[in-house]
Amino acid sequence: MKKTASAVWTGEVKTGKGSISTETGVLRDAPYGFKARFEDGPGTNPEELIGAAHAGCFSMALSMMLGKENLTPDKIETTASVTLDPDALEITTIHLDVKAKVPGADDATFQRIATAAKEGCPVSKVLKGASITMDAKLDA
Secondary structure: OOEEEEEEOOOOOOEEEEEEOOOOOOOOOEEEOOHHHOOOOOOOOOOHHHHHHHHHHHHHHHHHHHOOOOOOEEEEEEEEEEEEEEEEEEEEEEEEEEEEEOOOOHHHHHHHHHHHHHOOHHHHHHOOOOOEEEEEEEOO
């Protein structure tokens, strides 16, 4: 299985601009640039997209792993905060904030499965150079 995304960049790094697209068309010429990445300018940036990919991958992995223990989540909400060190140009940390409603799950079981999902989802595996932390809360 292979998925494709593309980027086009024009100009120098600080005043240039780019666009990002995906083969599915979910992103079509989405703008990105220096100001969106290092300041509060409009558009997206690679770290935000990595965060979205990580949150989505983790949520699906958690749902799958809960299912293997006959637990079906009503809802999983995940936010991934990606920290970029602008001096080293290195992603240093990714923090997952997870809130889930899982009927029949106790907190110990949920924490065990959430930790396994954090370590086992494909995006976590590819991002293993960063410190990945997590706060997981089970809604009653």
